[in-house]
Amino acid sequence: MLRIAVPNKGLLSDAATQMLAEAGYVTRRDAKELIVFDPANEVEFFYLRPRDIATYVGSGALDVGITGRDLLLDSGSSAQEIVGLDFGESTFRFAGPRGRFSTHRDLEGVRVATSYPGLVGSFLAAEGVKAEIVSLDGAVESAVRLGVADAVADVVSTGTTLRQQDLEVFGPVILESTAVLIGSRAELPGLSTFQRRIQGVLVARQYVLMDYDLPVELVAEASAITPGLESPTVSPLRDSGWVAVRVMVPRIGMNTIMDRLYELGARAILVSSIHAARI
Numbered sequence: 001m002l003r004i005a006v007p008n009k010g011l012l013s014d015a016a017t018q019m020l021a022e023a024g025y026v027t028r029r030d031a032k033e034l035i036v037f038d039p040a041n042e043v044e045f046f047y048l049r050p051r052d053i054a055t056y057v058g059s060g061a062l063d064v065g066i067t068g069r070d071l072l073l074d075s076g077s078s079a080q081e082i083v084g085l086d087f088g089e090s091t092f093r094f095a096g097p098r099g100r101f102s103t104h105r106d107l108e109g110v111r112v113a114t115s116y117p118g119l120v121g122s123f124l125a126a127e128g129v130k131a132e133i134v135s136l137d138g139a140v141e142s143a144v145r146l147g148v149a150d151a152v153a154d155v156v157s158t159g160t161t162l163r164q165q166d167l168e169v170f171g172p173v174i175l176e177s178t179a180v181l182i183g184s185r186a187e188l189p190g191l192s193t194f195q196r197r198i199q200g201v202l203v204a205r206q207y208v209l210m211d212y213d214l215p216v217e218l219v220a221e222a223s224a225i226t227p228g229l230e231s232p233t234v235s236p237l238r239d240s241g242w243v244a245v246r247v248m249v250p251r252i253g254m255n256t257i258m259d260r261l262y263e264l265g266a267r268a269i270l271v272s273s274i275h276a277a278r279i
């Protein structure tokens with residue numbers, strides 16, 4: 001029985017639950033449910049705070065989990081990233097009053113507020129910058145105005161929160177984060193099936209199925225435009241001068257691919273969504 005940690009609240013929670021549902025697993029019926037048993041798939045889901053998930057997985061109490069890369073690194077847990085999940089993207093940055101700081105080296109000797117003290121501490125240590133870290137639970141952007149810190153280090157998404165507090169980012173990007181699947185031990189019963197299912201959801205979201213008809217002499221040129229994952233399926237049509245091609249293409253850029261195929265001579269170019277996949 002694979003034991004899986006899932007965010008119970010916050011930004012990653014809905015997207016993680018949605019991904020599990022698309023992978024064919026039982027998900028919780030209401031937000032108060034903390035443990036969900038899925039006997040048919042031989043997995044058990046533990047809905048936990050995203051910040052705690054790396055700790056549970058790193059300690060071996062749970063086998064795998066979904067959390068943010070920033071939360072994993074901040075925790076100092078020994079859990080390892082298995083695969084990025086394409087949601088919960090954010091950037092982790094330093095910010096301070098306009099014009100006050102230009103590089104992270106200017107943080108020497110000043111107070112930096114953050115709710116990610118592990119992540120910020122190891123970044124500054126690696127850079128040889130000695131700053132005082134002020135550890136807060138959230139809303140860290142207010143720390144400068146309220147005088148408990150000179151700068152902040154926090155998740156930046158749209159930048160609205162920083163602008164509202166008259167703060168600007170400075171210094172290097174500390175981390176590009178995304179939701180990740182994490183694990184501790186390499187070989188576990190059921191882990192490869194779970195990973196394949198998650199991978200299947202990612203593929204179904206990232207790729208579409210493209211069908212088109214093509215004069216037979218253009219197959220090589222069209223295959224260069226749509227090489228597919230292994231190789232395109234090319235089937236004969238009743239008119240022997242034409243073939244039908246079926247191939248997976250990345251969802252992003254599919255319209256450019258359709259334009260190029262049409263210009264090459266392909267016709268009846270159709271795109272369909274993939275509902276599920278095992279690659």
Ligand SMILES: Nc1ncnc2c1ncn2[C@@H]1O[C@H](COP(=O)(O)OP(=O)(O)OP(=O)(O)O)[C@@H](O)[C@H]1O
Nearest residue numbers: 009010011012050068070088089090138155157177
């Ligand atoms: N706009 C955003 N604000 C905060 N976190 C974000 C944002 N976009 C993506 N994330 C990611 O979501 C994760 C944080 O989720 P979490 O639920 O802990 O945050 P939260 O909503 O701030 O929760 P809380 O404030 O209750 O601690 C991190 O991995 C973070 O990178």
Ligand SMILES: O=P(O)(O)OC[C@H]1O[C@H](OP(=O)(O)OP(=O)(O)O)[C@H](O)[C@@H]1O
Nearest residue numbers: 138139140155156157158159160161162
């Ligand atoms: O760049 P933005 O789009 O403005 O988003 C970033 C802000 O959103 C998050 O705060 P959240 O709402 O999670 O509150 P918190 O600070 O209490 O965690 C994050 O901690 C930043 O404060």
Ligand SMILES: [Mg+2]
Nearest residue numbers: 137138139155
């Ligand atoms: Mg937050």
